[in-house]
Amino acid sequence: MRVAVIGAAGRMGKVLIEAVDGTEGLELGAAVVAPGSSLIGADAGDMTGIGKTGVSMAGSLEDVKDDFDVLVDFTFPDLTLENAEFCKDNGKMLVVGTTGMTDAEKARLALAAESAPIVFAPNMSVGVNVVLNLLRTAAATLGDDYDVEIVEAHHRHKKDAPSGTALRMGEVVANALGRDLKECAVYGREGFTGERTRNEIGFETIRAGDVVGDHTVLFATEGERIEVTHKASSRMTFAKGAMRAALWLQDKPARLYDMQDVLGLKG
C-alpha cells in the first residue's frame, strides 16, 4: 500500500516518513511540503535518519496524485479539509491526526467521509486509546460525587488549546456521566471565580519547551483522589498508530472511523 505524507517537513511529518519506512506492507509513495518550500525536490528521507527513499518532495497533492493510495495528514484544519475533498474526489483513503477543528470543520470532514474511508483521531497512540476506555469506566463508576479536572502539557510550538486529546477525554467522561461537555466545560480559571460547581469539567493547559504530550485526568472527592496519566515520550508512538490506521483502512468502505475502531476497543 502506497502512503503519501503531507506536512512532510513538520514535527509529525518527519516521524511519519520514518514510520512508513519501518512498517511492513507500507511504502512511501509521496511526501508533500508547503508550496514554495525550499525542500521541494529534495529526497523525503534527507530530513530523517533513514537516508534516501527515492521519493522527491512535492509542493502539492495534485502533482503526486497517481503515486499513493492513502494520505496521512497531521497538519492544520484548513489544509486537512482541502485534503479530504481531494481524497474524496480522487478515490483515496485518509488518516487524519490534525487537531483544533471547530464543530463546523468536523462536520465538513464527516461529510467527506460519506464518500471516502477516513480515520480521524486526536491521538493515535495505543496507550491514550486504552486510557479513554479506563476513563469511561472510572467516570461511570465514580459518578457525580467526584470532581473532574483535565490537565495537559505540550511543547511551546503547539497552536491549539486545549489539546484534541484533552477534549476527547472530556467528552468521554462527560458522556459517561450523562453530561454535555459543551455545557459543563470550564477552560482555565482566573480571578474571583466563586466555588467550583459540582458538574463542571475543568481544563488546564501548559505550553513549555519540548514536551511531547502529557495528559492527566483527576477525579477528586472528599477523602481521596485518582489521577489517570498518560505521557508520550516520542512522536513515534503517534506515527505507529497512524500506520496501523492506514493498514486497517485497506478494505473498509467510506465512513468516518476513529482509533477505537482501528484498535477494536469499541464495546
Ligand SMILES: NC(=O)C1=CN([C@@H]2O[C@H](COP(=O)(O)OP(=O)(O)OC[C@H]3O[C@@H](n4cnc5c(N)ncnc54)[C@H](OP(=O)(O)O)[C@@H]3O)[C@@H](O)[C@H]2O)C=CC1
Ligand atoms: N492525532 C495525533 O496522534 C497527533 C496529532 N498531532 C497534530 O498534528 C498536527 C501537526 O502537528 P505538528 O507536526 O507538530 O505541526 P507542524 O507545524 O510541525 O507541521 C505542519 C507542517 O505542515 C506544513 N504545511 C503548511 N502548509 C502546507 C501545505 N499547503 N502543504 C503541505 N504542507 C504544509 C508546515 O510547513 P511550514 O512550517 O513550512 O508552514 C509544517 O511543516 C497538529 O494539529 C497536532 O495537534 C500531533 C501529534 C499527534
Ligand SMILES: O=C(O)C1=N[C@H](C(=O)O)C[C@H](O)C1
Ligand atoms: O500537537 C501535538 O504535538 C499533539 N497534539 C495532539 C493533541 O492535540 O491532542 C496529540 C498529542 O498529544 C501531540
